[in-house]
Amino acid sequence: MSKRFYITTPIYYINAEPHIGHAYTTLAADILNRFYRDILRRETYFLTGTDEHGTKIEERAKLQHQSPKDYADAVSQSFRELWKHLDVRYDDFIRTTEPRHESRVQAVFEKLLHSGDIFKDRYSGYYCVSDETFWTKTDLKNELERLGKEAPEKEPHRPRCPTCGKPLTWVEEDGYFFKLSAYQDRLLQHYKAHPEFLQPAHRAPEILRFVESGLKDLSVTRAAAKVPWGIQVPGDADHTIYVWFDALLNYVTALGYSPKGSDEVFEEMWPADVQLVGKEIYRFHAVIWPAMLLALGLPLPRTVYAHGWWTVEGEKMSKSKGNFVDPHVITREFGVDALRYFLFREMPFGNDGDFSIASLKKRYNSELGNDLGNLVSRVTDMVDKFLKGELPKKPRMEQAMLSKAIADESRAIYEAMECLAFSDALGRIWACIGRLNKHVNDEQPWKKFATEPEKVKFLLFDLVSSLRIIAGWIEPFMPQTAAKMQMELGVRRISHPLTADEVLSGEMQRKIQKAPPLFPRK
Numbered sequence: 404m405s406k407r408f409y410i411t412t413p414i415y416y417i418n419a420e421p422h423i424g425h426a427y428t429t430l431a432a433d434i435l436n437r438f439y440r441d442i443l444r445r446e447t448y449f450l451t452g453t454d455e456h457g458t459k460i461e462e463r464a465k466l467q468h469q470s471p472k473d474y475a476d477a478v479s480q481s482f483r484e485l486w487k488h489l490d491v492r493y494d495d496f497i498r499t500t501e502p503r504h505e506s507r508v509q510a511v512f513e514k515l516l517h518s519g520d521i522f523k524d525r526y527s528g529y530y531c532v533s534d535e536t537f538w539t540k541t542d543l544k545n546e547l548e549r550l551g552k553e554a555p556e557k558e559p560h561r562p563r564c565p566t567c568g569k570p571l572t573w574v575e576e577d578g579y580f581f582k583l584s585a586y587q588d589r590l591l592q593h594y595k596a597h598p599e600f601l602q603p604a605h606r607a608p609e610i611l612r613f614v615e616s617g618l619k620d621l622s623v624t625r626a627a628a629k630v631p632w633g634i635q636v637p638g639d640a641d642h643t644i645y646v647w648f649d650a651l652l653n654y655v656t657a658l659g660y661s662p663k664g665s666d667e668v669f670e671e672m673w674p675a676d677v678q679l680v681g682k683e684i685y686r687f688h689a690v691i692w693p694a695m696l697l698a699l700g701l702p703l704p705r706t707v708y709a710h711g712w713w714t715v716e717g718e719k720m721s722k723s724k725g726n727f728v729d730p731h732v733i734t735r736e737f738g739v740d741a742l743r744y745f746l747f748r749e750m751p752f753g754n755d756g757d758f759s760i761a762s763l764k765k766r767y768n769s770e771l772g773n774d775l776g777n778l779v780s781r782v783t784d785m786v787d788k789f790l791k792g793e794l795p796k797k798p799r800m801e802q803a804m805l806s807k808a809i810a811d812e813s814r815a816i817y818e819a820m821e822c823l824a825f826s827d828a829l830g831r832i833w834a835c836i837g838r839l840n841k842h843v844n845d846e847q848p849w850k851k852f853a854t855e856p857e858k859v860k861f862l863l864f865d866l867v868s869s870l871r872i873i874a875g876w877i878e879p880f881m882p883q884t885a886a887k888m889q890m891e892l893g894v895r896r897i898s899h900p901l902t903a904d905e906v907l908s909g910e911m912q913r914k915i916q917k918a919p920p921l922f923p924r925k
C-alpha cells in the first residue's frame with residue numbers, strides 16, 4: 404500500500420458562522436490537494452472538520468436557546484455548505500462530537516494514563532474561555548504587575564488574555580496533567596533534524612525559543628461540574644477532557660487511529676504531509692501536538708505550516724467590530740473563483756495582509772478580466788473567425804516554440820506550489836499570460852492573416868496550446884475557470900486538467916468557437 408499525501412486544516416470552532424479567515428485555510432488546503440491530486444496525480448487525502456466541545460460553545464448554544472448538540476449540528480452544517488459553495492473537495496469531515504472521535508480520544512487518554520504520561524494533580528491558574536487556553540502567573544507577569552501585586556482574581560479587575568485581550572477566569576481544581584515537560588529535548592532534536600517540520604522557516608525561531616525556555620506540564624482536563632460539554636475522562640465522571648487535547652487528536656481519530664487497534668486506512672495516511680494552521684494556533688500544533696504523538700509512539704507530521712492573518716480594511720476581524728467578511732457576499736458579486744484567486748494572489752502565504760474590496764475589484768478587472776479573460780476571448784475569436792474553429796492537428800516542433808517556452812515554466816511553478824508559495828506560483832503564471840498578450844500585440848495576427856495565413860494558423864495553434872497549459876496550472880486555484888477554458892479551447896472532456904507535457908504531445912480535437920468573457924467587467 405503506498406502512502407497517500409495527507410493534508411489537514413484546523414477543525415473550526417462553531418461559536419460563529421464561517422468567515423474569510425476560515426475560508427482562507429480551507430481553500431489553501433483545497434488548492435494544495437488539487438495540485439497534488441490533479442496535476443502531480445498523487446493519491447491524496449484531505450481532512451477538515453469542526454471543533455465542538457467546551458464552555459464557549461455551550462454558552463453560545465444557551466444564548467440561542469438550543470441544546471449544544473442541536474446548535475453544533477446547525478453551525479457545523481453551515482461550514483460544510485460553505486465548503487461546497489467554494490468548490491472545496493475534502494475526503495472527510497470530522498466533528499469532535501462524533502462517537503468515532505470521542506471513543507478514540509478516551510482510548511488515547513487511558514493509554515497515556517497507563518504509561519504515566521498523564522497524571523493527577525491540582526491545577527491553579529488562569530483560563531481563557533475564548534481561546535480555550537491555560538495561562539500561568541509567569542505567562543501573565545506583565546499584566547499582573549500592571550494590575551498590582553496581589554492580582555485580583557475576580558471581577559471587575561480580572562487580568563486579560565495575552566492573545567485575545569478578553570478577561571481571564573481563575574481556575575483552581577483537581578485534574579489531570581500531560582507530561583509535556585518530558586518531551587522538551589526530543590522536540591528540540593526533532594526540529595533540528597527536520598527543518599521542514601516548522602514552516603514557514605521565519606516562524607521557527609518563535610517555537611524554538613518557547614520550547615528552549617522550558618516546557619511545563621499541561622493541564623488536560625476541566626472539572627465536569629464547570630465544563631460539562633466535553634468528552635468524559637474514562638472512568639472519572641468528575642472530569643472532562645480539555646478541548647485542545649480532544650481537538651488535536653482529530654487528525655488521527657478521523658483515520659481510525661486508536662491505541663486499542665487502528666483501521667487500515669490509518670497506516671495508508673499517517674503521518675500527515677502538510678498540516679495547515681493559522682499563526683495563532685501554531686504552538687498547539689508545533690509543540691503540544693507533536694509531544695502527544697511522541698507519547699503515543701506515533702511518527703510526527705512532515706510539515707506543520709502556520710500561515711498569516713487577514714485584517715479587513717485595515718482592522719482585525721472581531722465580533723465587537725462586526726466586520727467579519729462573509730465569503731458569500733464576495734462570491735455573489737465576483738464569483739467563487741475570483742475569491743479563490745484573490746486570497747492567494749494578494750498576500751504571500753505565511754505573511755499577514757489586508758482584505759479590501761477595492762483591491763479585489765482591481766485585481767478582478769485587470770488580472771482576471773483583462774489579462775486572462777480578454778486573451779482567451781481574443782484568441783478563440785480569431786480561431787473562430789479566421790480558421791472557422793479548425794486548428795491544424797499537430798504542427799512541427801519549430802511551429803510551436805511559444806507553447807514550448809510556456810511549458811518550460813512548469814517546473815518553477817510546481818516548485819512554488821510544493822513550497823506553498825501560492826502567490827509566487829500565480830505571479831509566474833501571470834507572467835506567462837503577460838508574455839502571451841505581448842506576443843499577440845506584437846504579432847498582430849488579425850492584420851497578417853490576409854497575407855500570411857499559414858503563419859497565423861500556426862501562431863493561433865501555439866497560442867491555444869499555451870492557454871491550455873495555463874488552464875491546467877490554474878485549476879487548483881480556479882477550478883470553474885479552468886474547466887471553462889478547457890471547453891472553450893477545445894479540450895475533450897477529461898477527468899483532470901492536462902499537464903504541459905500532455906498538451907504538447909496531444910492533438911487538437913475539437914472545434915473552437917468564440918467564447919463569452921470569463922470575467923465580465925465590474
Ligand code: MSP
Nearest residue numbers: 413414415416424425428454650651680681712713
Ligand atoms: N478550534 C481551533 C482549532 C483546533 S485544531 C485541532 C480553532 N478554531 S477557529 O475556528 O478559531 O479557527 C482558527 C483558524 O481559522 C485559524 O488557525 C486560521 O486557520 C483561520 N483563521 C481565522 N481567522 C483568520 C484570519 N483573520 N486570517 C487568516 N486565518 C484565520 O482555533
